[in-house]
Amino acid sequence: MASNGGDPPMVVTVTGAAGQIAYSLLPAICAGRMFGPTTRVALRLLEIPPAMTSLGGVVMELTDCAWPLLASVTATSDAAEAFAGANAAVLVGAFPRGPGMERAELLAKNAGIFKAQGAALDAGAAPGCKVVVVGNPANTNAMILSHFAPSIPKKNISALTRLDHNRAVAAVAAAVGAPLGDVGGVCIWGNHSSTQYPDVTRATVAGKPDVNVVEVMGGQQALSETFIPTIQKRGAAIIAARKMSSAMSAAKAICDHMASWVGGSDGATVSMGVAGAGEYGIEAGTFFSYPVTCTGGEWSIVEGLTVDEASRKYIDATSQELQAERSDALSVLSAAAESKL
Ligand SMILES: NC(=O)C1=CN([C@@H]2O[C@H](COP(=O)(O)OP(=O)(O)OC[C@H]3O[C@@H](n4cnc5c(N)ncnc54)[C@H](O)[C@@H]3O)[C@@H](O)[C@H]2O)C=CC1
Ligand SMILES: O=C([O-])CC(=O)C(=O)O
Numbered sequence: 001m002a003s004n005g006g007d008p009p010m011v012v013t014v015t016g017a018a019g020q021i022a023y024s025l026l027p028a029i030c031a032g033r034m035f036g037p038t039t040r041v042a043l044r045l046l047e048i049p050p051a052m053t054s055l056g057g058v059v060m061e062l063t064d065c066a067w068p069l070l071a072s073v074t075a076t077s078d079a080a081e082a083f084a085g086a087n088a089a090v091l092v093g094a095f096p097r098g099p100g101m102e103r104a105e106l107l108a109k110n111a112g113i114f115k116a117q118g119a120a121l122d123a124g125a126a127p128g129c130k131v132v133v134v135g136n137p138a139n140t141n142a143m144i145l146s147h148f149a150p151s152i153p154k155k156n157i158s159a160l161t162r163l164d165h166n167r168a169v170a171a172v173a174a175a176v177g178a179p180l181g182d183v184g185g186v187c188i189w190g191n192h193s194s195t196q197y198p199d200v201t202r203a204t205v206a207g208k209p210d211v212n213v214v215e216v217m218g219g220q221q222a223l224s225e226t227f228i229p230t231i232q233k234r235g236a237a238i239i240a241a242r243k244m245s246s247a248m249s250a251a252k253a254i255c256d257h258m259a260s261w262v263g264g265s266d267g268a269t270v271s272m273g274v275a276g277a278g279e280y281g282i283e284a285g286t287f288f289s290y291p292v293t294c295t296g297g298e299w300s301i302v303e304g305l306t307v308d309e310a311s312r313k314y315i316d317a318t319s320q321e322l323q324a325e326r327s328d329a330l331s332v333l334s335a336a337a338e339s340k341l
Contacts, residue, residue, distance in 0.1 A: 009040035009071035011126065013086040015117065016093025017045035017075070018055040020244060021134065024251035025090065026058065030067035033255040035088075035262060040071045046082035046093060047075070079120035086125045088262075090254055091117060091145070094135025096245045103136040103193050103235075104325055111332045114141040118148030125149075130297075131157045132257055134250065138192045139273045140325040142287040144333065146275065154285070155298070158261070159273030161196070161289035163246065163253035164188040167234050168198040171227060175217050182206040187291035187302075188271040189280075189311075190318025191325070196289065197314035198231040202305065220310055228314070265294040272299055279303060282319050286326075 012029060016022055022045075028034065029041060043062070047055045055075045062073055076082050083089065094110040097103055113135065121131065129152065133142040142159040146152070165188050173180045185204045189197040200223065203213035214220065217227055230237075238246045260270050269291045278284040279301045291302040307315065 009042040010035055010087045011042045011044060011085045013044040013046060013082050013089040015046040015082070015089075015091050016135065018047045018051040018058055019092060019096075020247040021092050021250045021254075023058065024248045025092070025254055026062060027065065027067075028251055028255045030062065030065065030070045032069055034258045036259075037069075040069050042072045043070065043074065044082045044084075044086065045073065045075045046079060047077055048093075049077045052077055079117055080124055083117070083120045084124040086121070086129050088258065089121060089125065089129060089131045090134065090258070091131065091141070092134045092254075093117075094141070097136060097239065099236075099239055099243070103138075104140075104321075104328065106136050107140060107325065107328050108332050110135055110137070110141060111144055111329055114144040115148050115333060118145040121145070122149035122151050125152060129156060130258070130261060132160055132254060132261075133158070133273075134160045134254060136192070137325055139287040139289070139322055140329050142273060143275075143285075143326065144329055146287070154275040157275070157287075158257070158299075159192060159287050159289070160250075160254060160257055161188045161192050161271045161273045162257040162260075163250055164192060164196055164198060164231060164234075164289070165271035166249065166253050166256065168200065168231050171231065172200055172203055172213060172217070175227075176205055176211060176213060178205045178208070178211075182208075185269060187269055188289045189291075189315045190289050191322050192273060192289065193318070193321060194232045194236070195314075195318040195321045196232055197311065197318055198228055199291075199311055199314075200227070201308060201311060224310070260294045261299060262297055263294075264296070265292075267293060269293060269302055274299055274301070276301055280305075280307065280315065282315075283323070286319070286322055288319065288322065 138159040146157045168186045173183045185202040205211045272292045273287050273289045275285050282288045292299040
């Protein structure tokens with residue numbers, strides 16, 4: 001991964017910086033988990049005014065950690081200040097869902113945040129700024145953000161589905177009794193929601209070419225009845241248990257997402273919510289989770305995969321949900337924006 005030892009630090013904006021994901025994420029960034037062990041970072045932390053006192057405490061803690069890679073910290077409730085010169089932006093700030101809610105129900109609360117922050121990014125981000133949207137509903141919020149940030153290339157905006165990917169990899173590794181790092185070929189298709197399709201039909205185990213992961217996991221019916229709904233509903237299970245949504249695992253996934261994107265995925269397939277060009281029959285421009293590889297700071301959708309009939313049904317269902325969320329976003333946002341989204 002690139003070093004910037006003698007260069008100006010990388011400007012990294014994190015929104016929702018006083019929230020629970022950020023509390024796990026910020027130390028991981030400062031420890032080099034996102035941009036590597038030699039890249040210094042200048043953190044720009046954005047919060048809403050009522051959370052600024054709490055954010056002040058987070059800043060005190062970051063300072064007290066004495067991170068060698070932390071060049072500076074700015075805490076602000078001004079989006080223009082937070083995004084000015086950003087080389088990377090992690091958009092966490094949003095309302096989380098509570099027990100019994102679907103993520104799409106957050107749209108009415110969160111759409112306005114991504115409209116405003118899209119405009120602020122558009123005005124101030126550094127050229128080449130890489131953006132990951134975490135706040136839910138993440139795919140649709142990424143679409144809204146992209147619309148209001150027309151100067152930022154769509155390829156530089158993404159939605160986080162790496163948490164779902166990591167959940168699926170962990171489940172496969174446990175099922176086949178292999179180390180996590182040996183599992184490959186797993187991916188998440190579609191929306192970061194309960195319609196997502198965690199796909200293990202091409203999963204492999206390094207050094208064990210004879211292992212058929214689908215068979216070891218009980219065959220297609222068992223996948224449909226157990227594995228797939230377990231991954232789809234994992235976020236809800238965590239909320240039911242913690243009374244708060246996932247945070248530690250979300251922070252880890254955000255670091256993985258950015259580390260793969262910036263530093264490369266070493267040929268491995270990972271999952272990112274990105275605006276494709278119509279691959280696999282998905283409407284072009286939809287922020288859809290695809291299997292991707294990353295190299296040279298760019299993601300590429302893995303093309304030419306065979307999609308079996310069962311997989312196609314799941315992919316179509318999650319695609320339809322995203323189209324419905326898009327319509328909901330249209331009705332939530334202003335009439336002026338509606339005609340163009
Ligand atoms: N894509 C994914 O895989 C995941 C997404 N999430 C989502 O991430 C979001 C944040 O989750 P948590 O950190 O647990 O929530 P949290 O409630 O602990 O923290 C969110 C923070 O965002 C702040 N905030 C609200 N509006 C803001 C704005 N306009 N600008 C800046 N900050 C703002 C709040 O003051 C709060 O401190 C939620 O929408 C949650 O559903 C959570 C886990 C995984
Ligand atoms: O489920 C939620 O609302 C939080 C989240 O996105 C996840 O844990 O995947």
